[in-house]
Amino acid sequence: MRDASGKTPIWQAIADALRSDLAERRYGPGDKLPTEAALAERFGVNRHTVRHGISALVDEGLVRTRRGSGAYVAAPPTDYPLGRRVRFHENLIAAGRSPAKRVLLVEERSATDGEARALDLPPGDLVCAYHGLSLADGQPVALFESIFPLARLPGISAAFKATASVTEALRVAGVADYTRASTRVTAVRASATQALHLQLTEGDPLLRTSGVNVDEAGVPVEFGRTWFAGDRVTLTLEGLGV
Structure with a gap:
């Protein structure tokens, strides 16, 4: 030019x-x-x-x-498959990236109406809410909030004091395996606090997923919401109804 x-x-x-x-x-x-x-x-x-x-x-x-x-x-977008067996570390390692998680908050509280419906709980039942930040090669790629029913998963809150891994915490709470029962994907804009965590500008595009994981008996054990940085992750759907 x-x-x-x-x-x-x-x-x-x-x-x-x-x-x-x-x-x-x-x-x-x-x-x-x-x-x-x-x-x-x-x-x-x-x-x-x-x-x-x-x-x-x-x-x-x-x-x-x-x-x-x-x-x-800018880093090239990471392929992140959303199949029945969604595992953060396994997905990023398969994509050639180095995964990490940062725990932001673990709290016990009453379930919201939406959380209770998703987890098939009585309204107001106690849940463990795990808020965290997912990173690939040290770069933040997603914020997440995972909700677990306390009555079904004794010890889940204490498990997160020792590990950032959902899979390991569920194992400690007695869930040997789990799969994704449903997933919903929506495009949203980053709030000011989301942008701060993800090193974005407020209003930048995010991909929000919400889904329910169930144990081997089909009982809900986790309701999760994740906000992916839109320019850092490519979501691929594998055998899911969304």
Whole structure:
């Protein structure tokens, strides 16, 4: 792209230089780019020109920005299959990514009406609510909330003090295996707090899934809701009614 004088615009030259940095792996997926001030110093321009160059990379999907935090190298979306046997760690390892979970909150409370219906509980029954953040290669990809019926799963809350794994916590509570009975997928916008956790901008697109897992006898043991960063995960459906 050249202007009327035949010269490459400075913002385009900055975008080209940063694109080369990414191609040569000077900055990898999830890495934060230097600040606008640092890049302005590097290229000898003002911050507005730097911002224009970065915007071009955002439009190409190479970089993402977070208000108040800066610009980050975008990672390629991770394939995440939603089959009858949904396992976070297994799915990401199969995709060649390194999985991790961060526990945000574990609480015992009364079930909401919707949770009680999903878990086939009497209204107001006690549940364990597990809130967490899922990461791939250290980058946040999803927020989740998992709801477990306390009467059916004694010890589930205590189990989450020792493990972030739902599968392991269910095993401790007596559930040797479980499968997905139903899944629903909806497109939503990120709230301010969701954007903060996922390193997004408020209003960015999310994919929200909700589903019920059952034990080997078909009894509901988990009602889960997950909010995936829309540009970091590709959901694939395998043999599910949604």
